[in-house]
Amino acid sequence: MHPSDDNNYEDICGYPDQEPPPQYRLSTGSNPGAIVMGWPSTGGVYRLGDVHIVQRQFLGLNRRVAKFLRPEVSADVEDAFCDQLRKLGAQWWESESKYSDELIDFQTGRPAPDKPVLYIGWPTSGGVWALSMDVRDAAKEGYGVIYNSLTMEEQCEMIEEFGGTFYQDPKDCPYLDLPGNEPDPSLSHLPVLSQTSSSPWTSSVP
Secondary structure, rough: OOOOOOOOOHHHHOOOOOOOOOOOEEEEOOOOOOEEEEEOHHHEEEEEEEEEEHHHHHHHOOOOOOEEEOOOOOHHHHHHHHHHHHHHOOOOOHHHHHHHHEEOOOOEEEOOOOEEEEEEEEOOOOOEEEEEHHHHHHHHOOOOHHHOOOOHHHHHHHHOOOOOOEEEHHOOOOOOOOOOOOOOOOOOOOOOOOOOOEEEOOOOOO
């Protein structure tokens, strides 16, 4: 951008232009849950937080990989990955900053108390299990233990035990923004990332 551009905050304040921050497909901090992002061809970004072992398996992501950058893949491949994210409850945002503006408490840096949390399970027998509430109630009840599940079937069982709702037709689930096709619960066709292997979701893993 040119120094005369009134929208360039750095130039107005006398600071040099800075490179935009890197975009990560997968990012993990000090806590177990990761954040996974997808960039659909229609624009914006899908964001899925609290991604643990079962969700990684569902997405074909190695549980031992801490982070990797947005891959250079075709629009069709990226849209397919976004479809998988949507099946786990990912939300679409105009940008990452829009998410921060709406759902992060800037006084604490933590999710707002009324931020909704969603637990999703896809049983091999069909349908989908869902449990949704605000983060404060989820913390009070200890529902985070659901993320201790080792398989998707176990996660479905725990969601049921905690009073989740079963939808025989996944399209009836009000918490999911599903694509036109229904998921293959086994997802046996999805590769699992390793430190050295590649997959349709990423060109390489550092």
